[in-house]
Amino acid sequence: MKSSHKFEAMLSLLILLGFAGVVCLARLMDARHRDVVSASSEEQLYMKGATAKRLSLAFNGLAADWYWMRSLQYVGGKVVKYEDTHPEQAQLDDLGALDLRLLPSLLRVATTLDPQFMAPYEYAAMILPTFSQDEAVSILHYGIEQNPAAWRLYQHLGYIYWQSHDYSKASETYGAGAKLPGAPKWMAEMSARTAAEGGSRRAAREMYQHLYDESNDAQVKQLIERRLMQVDSFDERDRIRRALENYAGRSGRCAGSWREVASQMQALQLRLDPFTAAPLDPSGTPYVLTKKGCDVDLDLNSRVPYR
Amino acid sequence: MYICPVFAPTRTIARNTFREAVRDRVLYNLVFFALLLIGGAIFLGELSGGQEAKVIIDLGLSATLLFGVFIAIFVGVGLVYKEIERRTLYAILSKPVGRGEFLGGKYLGLCLTLLVNVLVMGAGVSLALAYVAGGRNPLVLRIWPTILLIYLELTVITGVALLFSSFSTPSLSALLTFLVFIIGHLSADLKSFAASLGGTTARWFFSGLYYLLPNFSHYSFITPAAHGYVPSFAELIMALLYAGVYVIVLLSAATLIFSRRNFK
Numbered sequence: 001m002k003s004s005h006k007f008e009a010m011l012s013l014l015i016l017l018g019f020a021g022v023v024c025l026a027r028l029m030d031a032r033h034r035d036v037v038s039a040s041s042e043e044q045l046y047m048k049g050a051t052a053k054r055l056s057l058a059f060n061g062l063a064a065d066w067y068w069m070r071s072l073q074y075v076g077g078k079v080v081k082y083e084d085t086h087p088e089q090a091q092l093d094d095l096g097a098l099d100l101r102l103l104p105s106l107l108r109v110a111t112t113l114d115p116q117f118m119a120p121y122e123y124a125a126m127i128l129p130t131f132s133q134d135e136a137v138s139i140l141h142y143g144i145e146q147n148p149a150a151w152r153l154y155q156h157l158g159y160i161y162w163q164s165h166d167y168s169k170a171s172e173t174y175g176a177g178a179k180l181p182g183a184p185k186w187m188a189e190m191s192a193r194t195a196a197e198g199g200s201r202r203a204a205r206e207m208y209q210h211l212y213d214e215s216n217d218a219q220v221k222q223l224i225e226r227r228l229m230q231v232d233s234f235d236e237r238d239r240i241r242r243a244l245e246n247y248a249g250r251s252g253r254c255a256g257s258w259r260e261v262a263s264q265m266q267a268l269q270l271r272l273d274p275f276t277a278a279p280l281d282p283s284g285t286p287y288v289l290t291k292k293g294c295d296v297d298l299d300l301n302s303r304v305p306y307r
Numbered sequence: 308m309y310i311c312p313v314f315a316p317t318r319t320i321a322r323n324t325f326r327e328a329v330r331d332r333v334l335y336n337l338v339f340f341a342l343l344l345i346g347g348a349i350f351l352g353e354l355s356g357g358q359e360a361k362v363i364i365d366l367g368l369s370a371t372l373l374f375g376v377f378i379a380i381f382v383g384v385g386l387v388y389k390e391i392e393r394r395t396l397y398a399i400l401s402k403p404v405g406r407g408e409f410l411g412g413k414y415l416g417l418c419l420t421l422l423v424n425v426l427v428m429g430a431g432v433s434l435a436l437a438y439v440a441g442g443r444n445p446l447v448l449r450i451w452p453t454i455l456l457i458y459l460e461l462t463v464i465t466g467v468a469l470l471f472s473s474f475s476t477p478s479l480s481a482l483l484t485f486l487v488f489i490i491g492h493l494s495a496d497l498k499s500f501a502a503s504l505g506g507t508t509a510r511w512f513f514s515g516l517y518y519l520l521p522n523f524s525h526y527s528f529i530t531p532a533a534h535g536y537v538p539s540f541a542e543l544i545m546a547l548l549y550a551g552v553y554v555i556v557l558l559s560a561a562t563l564i565f566s567r568r569n570f571k
Contacts, residue, residue, distance in 0.1 A: 057492040058372060058523065061365040061530030069354050069362075116534045119358050216357045 049112025056113060064114030071106040071123065091226070091305065096131045104128060104135035111139060115146035118153075119217060125156035126220050129163055136160050151183035152214060155190075162194055162207060171195035186210055205231045226305055229282035233304045239268050240279060240287065240296045254293035258286075316404040317412040324416020328382055329423075338424055341374040345431040349439060359439045360446055364533040367432030368453060372529070375425055375461045376488055379417070383468030384480035386413040387565070407562040414469055414558060421461050429454040446535060452543060453532035459550040460526035464488055466557035467521070473561040474568070491523035521553055 047055075056063040078098040082090045090098060107128070110120045121143040128136035140157040147153060154177025161170035174191035177183055190206065197203045205228065212224040243264040248254045255261045262277040270279040278286035279296075283303035290297045298304055328334055348366040352359030387410070390396040399409060432454075433447045440447075467487045471480035490497070494517055501513035525546055528538050538546070 054493065054496065057489060058527040058529060059365075059369045061361075061533050062369045064530070065355065065358070065362050065365050068356075068358065069351075072354065072356050114530050114533075116531065117361070119356060123356075218357060 047109070049109040052109055053113050060113045061117075064110045064117050064120075067106055067110035067113060068117065068120055071103060071110060071120065074102060074106060075100060075127070091223075094130055094305070095127060100127075100131060104132055104139070107139055108135075108142075111143060111146075115143070118143075118150070121153055122156055122215065122217060122220060125160055126223055129160050133160065133164055149180055149182070151177040151180045151187060153177075154180070154183075155187065155210070155214065158190070158194070159207060159211060162199070162203075165199060167194050167198040201231050201234060226303065229303070230305045232282045233298065236268075236270065236279070236281065237287070237296050237298075240265070240270070243268060244289075244294060244296065248294060254291070255289060256293055258289065316402075316408045317415065320399070320404070320409060320412025321415035321419060324386065324413050325419045328417065328420040331382070334378060334382070334420070334424070337374050337378055338427055341370045341428050342431045344370040345428065345435050349435050352439065360436060360444060361533045363432065363435045363439060364446065364450060365529060367428070367435060368450065368457065368529040368532065371425060371428040371432065371454065372457045372460070374428070375421060375457060376464055376485075378424060379421060379461050379465040380468050380481050380484045380488075382420070383417055383465045384472045384477040384484065386417060386469060387472045388477050388480075406566045407558075410469060410473070410558060410561050410565055414465060414554075417465050417469075418462050421465065422458060425454060425458045425461065446532075449535060449537050450532050452538050453528045455543065456526045456528050456538060456546055459546055460523055463491075463521050463523075463550050463553050463557070466554045466561075470557045470561040470564075473565040487520065488523070491521045492527065494520060494522045495524050522549075525549065 052063060052067075053060050075095070075098075078095075078100060079090045082098055104124075107120045107124050111117060111124075121140060124136050124139040128139070137157065137160055140153060140160065143150070143153045144157065154173050158170045158173035158177065161167075161173055171191045171194040174187050174194060178185075178187035178191055186206070190203075190210070193200075193203045193206065208224050208228045208231065212221055212228065215221050215224065243261060244255060247261050247264060258265070258273075258276055258278040262272065265272055265277070265279045268279075271284075272279055273286045276286060278288070281287055281298060281302050281304050285299045285302040285304070287296050288299050289295070298306060345363070345367040348363040349359070351366065352362040355362045387396075390399065396409075400406065429451065432450060436444050436447045436450070464484060464487070468480060468484040471483045475483070497513055497517045497520070501510050501517060504510045504513065525542075528536075
């Protein structure tokens with residue numbers, strides 16, 4: 001072997017060994033670094049929205065996008081971490097257990113950087129009330145102040161009030177939004193309905209349906225779909241409960257299994273499980289008989305929200 | 308085509324400056340990197356929860372502005388300096404070419420280069436938007452008035468770079484021009500700062516700075532453009548006039564300084 005070939009082979013070997021060493025070192029450093037990263041991930045933002053806006057020069061929109069994506073990644077990361085350590089799935093409409101203390105600040109900075117950016121307001125209205133309603137209301141008020149003609153922000157604010165059972169404020173907010181140019185007619189209808197019916201299922205269904213129709217966010221749509229399923233399930237369970245009461249009244253005992261009341265369930269035009277004849281909830285999971293067959297409830301594995 | 312003989316030297320210098328810039332590989336690298344960034348915005352948009360178009364516009368137009376500023380500064384500050392260093396300036400000025408015509412030609416040549424770059428990058432953003440929305444997104448066309456505003460801002464920055472390079476070294480000129488770019492985007496703060504001051508002299512001083520330094524806030528339309536807003540015709544005309552007048556002032560100042568320089 002020529003000496004030059006030998007030299008090249010040695011160099012190649014050195015490169016390979018060097019890369020292997022780099023990979024090992026990187027893994028070692030990652031393992032040691034993880035604790036530091038997780039400890040600092042909950043640190044408060046070092047920059048207020050107004051300062052960030054000033055420093056971003058002409059690129060405030062881009063900076064807002066970055067904070068917005070950081071918000072999504074922050075929630076996503078928390079959800080993944082929760083699901084890694086818990087047997088059940090985390091749901092977007094019940095994130096109280098995830099400790100999302102940084103989310104309000106992230107959304108606030110995103111909206112300060114770009115006050116016309118609607119997605120963070122929608123996200124704030126849907127996600128924040130489960131653990132920080134005041135922050136959600138504050139962000140929405142800021143949005144309305146910056147975008148006085150945006151009726152959708154009134155819709156979101158009304159939804160926050162409605163969720164907290166403050167029906168008069170919800171009605172008032174929908175009414176204010178309905179007066180804006182371009183606002184759809186149903187805003188005025190929602191104002192009247194929340195005032196008259198408060199938290200009725202009809203009002204809820206209508207509220208969710210409009211939110212679903214207006215949203216472009218897949219995550220938000222998924223969340224509302226679950227809420228719509230919940231409202232449908234409440235209705236179905238009422239009907240099933242009545243049928244079970246009728247059966248108990250006629251036969252003098254509660255149903256021992258779903259098969260015993262299969263004909264009544266069919267009469268209610270419910271979808272039935274082909275094996276057990278149990279009626280299926282809106283997510284396709286069979287309902288379960290409770291209280292020794294006298295009552296009905298959701299299965300623990302159902303995707304329909306319990307609360 | 309008839310060309311007024313008065314402008315013939317300026318035109319020739321502009322054409323040569325454009326050719327020289329086009330041959331410069333650094334320029335291609337910058338444009339390539341900007342287009343790569345615009346392409347990357349498509350993938351980044353997927354992380355944005357349904358905000359793809361906004362992310363593409365924000366990132367794409369910001370890249371257009373930022374890389375345009377880099378080109379304007381780094382090519383702009385070397386325009387005069389290179390000619391002095393290579394001693395080609397003596398050959399040019401020995402011909403019937405005025406120093407003002409020389410600077411004007413250099414300026415127009417770089418503006419032409421920037422125009423081509425901005426058009427390429429703007430087309431990249433439009434294509435990325437069309438790709439994401441299946442070609443039916445009205446934003447594909449609505450971003451172009453904003454691209455025009457970006458270009459106008461770049462023409463002013465080029466003028467600033469040329470002014471500094473007429474009496475200073477390239478590195479110092481680049482630094483000063485970049486500072487003017489930053490101050491130009493913070494000029495609204497300068498105005499409110501002046502208003503908040505108690506002393507009359509200080510207030511006058513900062514108010515004077517506000518009016519003397521270029522105000523780029525009128526050209527910052529990227530964020531509204533991402534929401535589908537288009538600058539009004541009046542806004543565009545005012546921005547065009549402002550840029551035009553400011554560039555005339557800058558070129559006049561540069562010519563004044565440059566004509567007093569002794570190259571012996």
